[in-house]
Amino acid sequence: MSRRYASRLHVAMSAILGLALPAAAWPAEPRFSVAVGTEYTTGDYGGEQSVDETHVPVTAVLDIGRASFRLTVPYLNVRAPELTYIDGPDGQPIVGEGPVVTNDGIGDVQAVVTLYDVISGDDGGSALDLTGKIKFGTADVDTGLGTGEQDYSLQADMFHFFSRFTAMGTLGYSLRGDPEGYDLDDTLYASLGGSYAATNRVQLGGFFDFREASIQGVDDIQELSGWVATRVGDRGRIDFYVLAGFGDSSPDWGAGVSYGASF
Secondary structure: HHHHHHHHHHHHHHHHHHHHHOHHHHOOOOEEEEEEEEEEEEEOOOOHHHHHHHHEEEEEEEOOOOOOEEEEEEEEEEEOOOOOOOOOOOOOOOOOOOOEEEEEEEEEOEEEEEEEEEOOOOOEEEEEEEEEEEEOOOOOOOOOOOOOOOOOEEEEEEEEEEOOEEEEEEEEEEEOOOOOOOOOOOEEEEEOOOOOOOOEEEHHHHHHHEEEEOOOOOOOOEEEEEEEEEEEEEEEEEEEEEEEEEOOOOOOEEEEEEEEEEE
16 A cells, blocks of 8 residues: 555655765764654545545664664554455555444554665666565454554665656565455565655655555556655655555555654
8 A cells, every 4th residue: 555655765765865875985873763654545445435544654764884774663543344454554455344433553563674775886877775574463453453464575676866866666576464364465566756856955756656466356556656855954854745546456545744853
């Protein structure tokens, strides 16, 4: 789902704001940052009732040289038909049947490791990063806030840097755990987008995302998102974004905002 935007934007903005550096120029001291955000999405996902999600992630990031370690703990508020499962931060909801209920609580915790500049051009004009993710099944299964299973993902992010524009592409694969009563497919996912430096402090960008459906017989996930990121002081950044989904596996629309600061 669209909340994967947060982790993708972290990788993209990190690359744009300084990761196209020669190895000798990388910061020697560890850098710690914290971000908090909120996102709202809504859609019927092929059902008769809408699934409305409010997602509030708190993310801690430790950058050490050319490696990044990220941990996200989300709070979820979900209004949906009874017996709906929220399939982690990257999948589509498994929509149930019954009266509409509202549940809230801690969602699935996600741990992410990124290796920057695994491959780079001699002139610093391009770079490839590798990222591994583990989604822990920490959300309450009984209330449908998660599947209770762990998922594993591996992805490659490619960047090409122009004067004020950065082209970005992602290709990845997720191994999904199966909740009781469901057989979820492993999924291929990809995204394509770019970022434009409007000023020294403001970035504009957009992405098109594709992910294979984890449930047989339903649409693949397709989303289009646009964002604005601006620096706040020397250490802070605010991101605003909106998104639109296509097909029954994506939200109809959504919007979010986040604030992060480094120390």
